[in-house]
Amino acid sequence: MCGIAGLIHRGKSSDIGSEMVSMLQSLKHRGPDSTGFALYGVPEENRCILRFKVAEQEDLSSGFDIHAQIKERKATVDERLKELGASVVEKDEATEYAFRYEFEYDGDMRRLADYIEDGDGAEILSIGRGLELIKDLGDATVVSDAYDLKGFQGTHAIGHTRMATESDVDIRSAHPYWAYPFNDVSVVHNGQLTNYWTSRRELERRGHRFMSNCDSEVIAVYIADRMNQGDDLEAAMKRSIDELDGVFTYIVATSDKLGMAKDVMAAKPMVLYESDDFVGLASEEVAIRSVFPHEIDTWDPYEGEVKVWQA
Amino acid sequence: MAGVAHKSHEMGLHSEQLSGRTQQRFFSATEEENFVYPWSYEVDFDKSAQFDAEGMDTPQINVKIRELMQQGHGTITVKNPMARHSLGVGILNRLNLNFEGSLGYFGCGLIDGPNVHISGRVGWSCAENMMAGTVVIEKNGGSTFGAAMRGGDLVCKGDVGSRTGIDQKGGTIIVGGRTGAFSGFMMQRGRMVILGDAGKNLGDSMYDGTIYVGGKLTDLGVDCVEGEMTDLDVKWLNDKLGKYGLEAPNGAENMTKLVSGKQLWNYDNLEPTEKKLVL
Numbered sequence: 001m002c003g004i005a006g007l008i009h010r011g012k013s014s015d016i017g018s019e020m021v022s023m024l025q026s027l028k029h030r031g032p033d034s035t036g037f038a039l040y041g042v043p044e045e046n047r048c049i050l051r052f053k054v055a056e057q058e059d060l061s062s063g064f065d066i067h068a069q070i071k072e073r074k075a076t077v078d079e080r081l082k083e084l085g086a087s088v089v090e091k092d093e094a095t096e097y098a099f100r101y102e103f104e105y106d107g108d109m110r111r112l113a114d115y116i117e118d119g120d121g122a123e124i125l126s127i128g129r130g131l132e133l134i135k136d137l138g139d140a141t142v143v144s145d146a147y148d149l150k151g152f153q154g155t156h157a158i159g160h161t162r163m164a165t166e167s168d169v170d171i172r173s174a175h176p177y178w179a180y181p182f183n184d185v186s187v188v189h190n191g192q193l194t195n196y197w198t199s200r201r202e203l204e205r206r207g208h209r210f211m212s213n214c215d216s217e218v219i220a221v222y223i224a225d226r227m228n229q230g231d232d233l234e235a236a237m238k239r240s241i242d243e244l245d246g247v248f249t250y251i252v253a254t255s256d257k258l259g260m261a262k263d264v265m266a267a268k269p270m271v272l273y274e275s276d277d278f279v280g281l282a283s284e285e286v287a288i289r290s291v292f293p294h295e296i297d298t299w300d301p302y303e304g305e306v307k308v309w310q311a
Numbered sequence: 312m313a314g315v316a317h318k319s320h321e322m323g324l325h326s327e328q329l330s331g332r333t334q335q336r337f338f339s340a341t342e343e344e345n346f347v348y349p350w351s352y353e354v355d356f357d358k359s360a361q362f363d364a365e366g367m368d369t370p371q372i373n374v375k376i377r378e379l380m381q382q383g384h385g386t387i388t389v390k391n392p393m394a395r396h397s398l399g400v401g402i403l404n405r406l407n408l409n410f411e412g413s414l415g416y417f418g419c420g421l422i423d424g425p426n427v428h429i430s431g432r433v434g435w436s437c438a439e440n441m442m443a444g445t446v447v448i449e450k451n452g453g454s455t456f457g458a459a460m461r462g463g464d465l466v467c468k469g470d471v472g473s474r475t476g477i478d479q480k481g482g483t484i485i486v487g488g489r490t491g492a493f494s495g496f497m498m499q500r501g502r503m504v505i506l507g508d509a510g511k512n513l514g515d516s517m518y519d520g521t522i523y524v525g526g527k528l529t530d531l532g533v534d535c536v537e538g539e540m541t542d543l544d545v546k547w548l549n550d551k552l553g554k555y556g557l558e559a560p561n562g563a564e565n566m567t568k569l570v571s572g573k574q575l576w577n578y579d580n581l582e583p584t585e586k587k588l589v590l
Contacts, residue, residue, distance in 0.1 A: 266454065266473040266491055269435055285394035285434055286415055293393065295412055298432055299451045300472040303492040303510060 001163045002175075003027030004188040004270075005282040006251040007291070008156035008258040008309050012277065013042055017144070017152025022290040023282055024140035024159045030283060031163035034174035035143045036135030038186035038253055040311070041154040043129040046104050047089065048183075051125040051133050052077065052116065055097040056170050069121070070097055076119040084112050094147045098125075098171075100132065110181035114209075123172065123211055128184035130154070130255050135174040155311040156258050158251045160188040167214045177217045179224030180209060184255040187223065189216035190283055191248030191268045199244065219250050227254075234308045237261045241304050251281065259308040266303035273298045279309045348403045348423070354385035356407055361388035369395050380404055394434065399427060416453070419446050422463075435472070438465045441482065447555060454491065457484045460501065466555045473510060476503045479520060487557055495522050495569075496532065504548065504566075506559055514569050518576065522569040523548060525559045531569065538570035 005023040007016065020037055041049075054073035059066050077099075081088055086105040093099055105112060109127060116122050126133030132152075136143045140161065144150055160175035167173040179185035193199065193215040200210060200218050208221045222244065226236035237252065237259050247267035251260050260281055262270060273280045273288045273296050280288040285298055301307065360379045364372045372389065376399065379387050386407040392398055396415035399408055399422070406425035410418075413431030423442035428449075435453040438446045438460060445464045454472030457465045462482040473491030476484045481501040489507035498517040508526035515532020522535075523544070548563035559566050 264492070266493075269454065271434070271453070284396075284415060285413065285432075286396070289394050295431060297450060298413070299470060300453050300491075303473055 001030045002190045003030030003161040003283045003287070004159070004175075004190045004249065004251055005280075005287050006156070006158040006188070006253065006258050006260065007278070007280045008311055010277045010279070010309070010311065013153050013155050015151055016040070016154040016157040017149040019291050020157045020159045021140045021144040021149060023280075023287040024161050026286045026290040027161045027283060028139045031161040032139055033164045033169045034135060034137045034162045034171070035140045036133070036160045036162070036175045036188070037143070037149060037157060038126070038131060038133045038159070038176040038178075038188070039149070039152050039154050039157045040128075040130040040184070040253060040255065041132060041152065043255070044102075046106075048103055048105060048109075048127060048129055049132055050101040050103060050116075050127050051098070052101075053098040053123055053125060053171060054119075054121045056172065057095075057097065057137050058170065060096065067096070073119060073121045074099065077116055077122055080115050080119060081112070084115060086112060094134070095136070098134075098136070098147075109183065113181045117209075117211075124178070124180070126178040126186065127181075128178075128255065131178070131184040131186060131253075133176055133178050133186055135160075135171055135176065137169065137171065137174075155256075156253055158186060158188045158253045158258070166192070167212060172212045173214045175214075175216055177212075177214075177220035179220040180211070182224040182228065185220065185224045185227070185252070187216065187220035187250055187252045189219055189248055189250040191246060191250070191263070193218060193244055193246040193248060195245040215246075216250070219244065219248075219252070223252050233257050233259050234306060237306045237308070241306065249283075256311045257308055258311070259306065260301065261306045262301050262303060264304045270301055271298050272301055272307075274309075351404045351424075352380040353383060354380055354404065354406060355383050356385035356405075358384050359386035359388070360384040361390060363390045364393065364395070365391040369397050372398055373400065376402070376408070380406060392431075394431075396434070399425075413450070422446075432469070433467070437467075438463075441465060443482075451488070452486075456486075456490075457482075460484065462501075464551075464555075466557075468555075468557065470507065475505075476501075479503065483551060485552065485555065485557065489526065492529075493532070495520070495535070498522070498571075504552070506552075506557065514571070516575060517571045518573075519571050523563075523566045524569065525561060525566045528567060534572045534575045535569055536572040538568040540564065540566065540568045544568060 086103045088103045090102040134147045175188045176186040196215040223236050249262045249268035249270045271285045388409040390411045392410045392412045394413045394415040397417045399419045401421045402425045403423045408427045410429045414433045416434040417436045420439040425444045427446040432450040433452045436455045439458045441460045443463045448467040451469035452467040452471035456471040456475045459478045460482045461480045464483045466485040468487040470488035475490045475494035477496045479498045479501045483502045485504045492510035493512045495514040498520040503522045506525040509524045511529040512532040514535030545563045
């Protein structure tokens with residue numbers, strides 16, 4: 001089933017970490033397997049943020065060598081960053097297997113991403129100037145506590161509670177998806193794409209890599225690919241309504257925008273609340289009410305509808 | 312025919328008399344044969360109660376409503392429903408029930424008898440399988456509004472989502488604004504009144520029933536065709552809309568009437584009442 005949510009503050013930043021935790025916790029019943037956040041903080045000049053993992057959570061309970069392997073894998077990432085001339089300014093260890101680096105780098109970001117992921121067990125969750133993508137097993141509170149998300153200041157965010165259907169219960173298959181190798185683009189999705197393999201092969205032929213077998217990853221890469229070809233976010237999303245087949249509602253975020261799209265069958269839910277300085281959207285109104293407990297006017301977007309908001 | 316109707320009433324099969332595929336006669340609240348469930352609570356509409364639902368979960372709220380009915384309260388107001396799902400469901404009783412706020416999914420499903428007023432909006436599948444009574448929503452509604460509804464009046468004064476009245480089997484759905492795609496899909500009976508625009512595939516594969524649209528039609532579904540607007544239609548529309556303080560934007564006489572073309576029919580000719588006895 002899955003639950004998706006998004007929020008954007010217009011012209012100001014807020015504690016989007018706490019807000020998104022509240023929204024996703026209220027959608028827990030739509031998917032208790034994993035929870036993910038794409039949080040857009042306030043970017044610093046010449047500074048990029050890398051979120052990556054070197055093992056799955058379940059790996060920790062298998063094998064005697066995993067703890068040593070994790071250290072080796074992390075050391076490999078460090079060496080490769082240094083080798084490419086990236087200057088790591090700050091390192092945080094959220095869990096034993098997931099890390100947050102702030103770094104300065106003016107080289108080819110795709111080369112950097114490919115080189116890091118070429119290391120054994122390494123997977124980049126996100127690279128961006130504002131984007132920080134965090135996902136793990138458990139509900140929103142569990143993930144938030146593990147990664148210390150409450151108090152995260154930023155302008156906009158998207159999130160996802162997953163009920164695994166067509167792929168595994170692991171971090172790799174959890175949402176949101178970063179649109180490798182493009183900075184600051186992320187997607188959450190509720191639904192099912194019926195032309196997943198066709199779309200994926202087409203994008204792979206264009207040089208894109210996929211880390212999972214989850215159909216939602218296609219949307220992230222598709223949108224980023226279209227934007228790379230010159231479409232703006234809204235144009236890319238409108239095109240997706242025709243070119244992606246199936247039932248879907250998805251939310252996409254870039255460095256300064258938030259958008260939503262609904263397929264022509266309108267089979268997946270979405271509720272919207274929009275005021276002068278805030279937009280909230282979610283699979284169910286209870287998520288928006290967790291941030292705005294007072295009476296508000298909300299509505300459902302219609303079939304084939306695409307909307308984009310600026311931070 | 313009268314004998315058949317009487318027999319099916321004895322069996323407790325339905326609360327409306329049917330005398331033709333597109334005609335309905337609803338029971339009168341003043342008549343003795345009016346159907347009342349044996350386990351219904353005796354309530355007094357002048358005896359009112361209210362409670363604040365903040366901090367309560369869905370089962371607690373629904374149980375509280377039943378407790379108040381059991382105590383004879385015929386008018387109940389629930390404050391701060393906070394868009395929780397499945398509120399006010401399965402009420403098989405006469406009752407004036409007011410929600411001050413919005414409901415989530417499946418609000419007022421499977422009700423038979425109460426008059427419900429909701430000051431906010433409703434989520435998906437409001438009044439699904441509703442059998443009798445009225446539900447009036449002041450703001451917007453989600454998709455599958457009134458799905459499989461069997462009787463009563465379901466009124467949303469704002470816009471509603473897609474698949475409104477899917478599998479509608481009776482009663483009246485009124486939408487003050489627009490409605491989304493696939494509304495009236497597989498409609499079998501009853502009436503749907505859309506004062507605003509209707510999304511694509513309206514009335515797709517409808518077997519019977521009538522849809523009136525006051526705004527623009529995007530397109531019609533398979534076997535949905537334009538019908539002839541009669542004086543009776545106009546009178547019925549004005550009467551029905553007037554009860555809820557609504558009116559057609561360009562006059563009821565200028566609404567578009569849509570019915571089944573009945574080219575997809577592949578059924579026997581038994582009347583529904585007869586069919587119930589056969590089955």
